[in-house]
Amino acid sequence: MSIPGSGLAKGLAVTLKTLTRRSTTRQYPDVEPDLPPRSRGVIALLEENCTVCMLCARECPDWCIVIDSHKEEVVVPGAARPRQRNVLDQFDIDFSLCMYCGICIEVCPFDALHWTPEFEYAEYDIRDLLHDKDRLGAWMPTVPPPPAHDPRGEPAKEESSAAKKAAAP
């Protein structure tokens, strides 16, 4: 059987302990939050890397990526026929649908998509959460540099082949 009033004393003890504890409230927006560099804030597009392979749009579980392009002939000096290349006309991501899974970034074979920790793009109109290629491209300067190589890790394939080429007579 518990002593009468012991519950109240226990509750007051918890209150007193919490009162003396240092507050961890972040004073955002007056003070910028200290986010980890690889935070998933918004997706940036490096347009010149995009080959319009459509992998990201096909793999996106929310169907929130819209891509459109046209083909262009490029005359290569010395080649028998002109080459064809895809030219990106439209690249939109609808952030009102995006669930920030990162699949599009993972599957892009050409490193055209990158996470940036920027998160201040709330809108009053939900339609403004559709970012076109210019807006996605404008996020690129906020992409943090890649983490440094693990000194004990294996060198990247590109590094090894470049070193072999450099060593060749």
Ligand code: SF4
């Ligand atoms: S993060 Fe996920 S949901 Fe968002 S655009 Fe990429 S694949 Fe689609």
Ligand code: SF4
């Ligand atoms: S996967 Fe990469 S290269 Fe392919 S369309 Fe998407 S962004 Fe462009």
